[in-house]
Amino acid sequence: MSHQSNTGITALVDTRFKKTALAVFIATNVGMVAVPASLASYGASQGWTVSQIAFYSSIGFVVNEVFLFGSAACLGKPIVILITAEIKRLFKQNTNNKKGRKSDNQ
Known part of the structure; x- marks a missing residue:
């Protein structure tokens, strides 16, 4: 029997809850760029003002960060x-x- 600690990702993510938290963590890392950019492009196509685009993009970014920190705390x-x-x-x-x-x- 080996006394080395198994710290690979599969050993650390061993429950369904942690697998879900890992998926959310990865998605929110991508979302840090994707959410504000997609909201800005959507807002531009809908004729939103610059202040509306900035407002909705910042709200999207904050929501994304809440999920990021929540999933990091769970992991x-x-x-x-x-x-x-x-x-x-x-x-x-x-x-x-x-x-x-x-x-x-x-």
């Missing part, structure tokens, strides 16, 4: 650290790939 610190480290790794990997492509084109 707990180990899962949030694991997920944020993975997201940072993905973005760092993408920026390194873009830098490599620019030097190849020169």
Whole structure:
């Protein structure tokens, strides 16, 4: 029997509640950009004023943040650290790939 702690995402998200919280956490991370942008484009297509677009976009952003913090609280610190480290790794990997492509084109 191994005495190593199993801290993978599948070991930490072991209940239906935590799986739902993880899905909400991921969706709200995407929603930080998608919700205000989609509300702004929808408002522009409906002829809203700039102040209306700003108001509804800010309300959408705040609601998104409430769900983000709520799901993070349900998941707990180990899962949030694991997920944020993975997201940072993905973005760092993408920026390194873009830098490599620019030097190849020169």
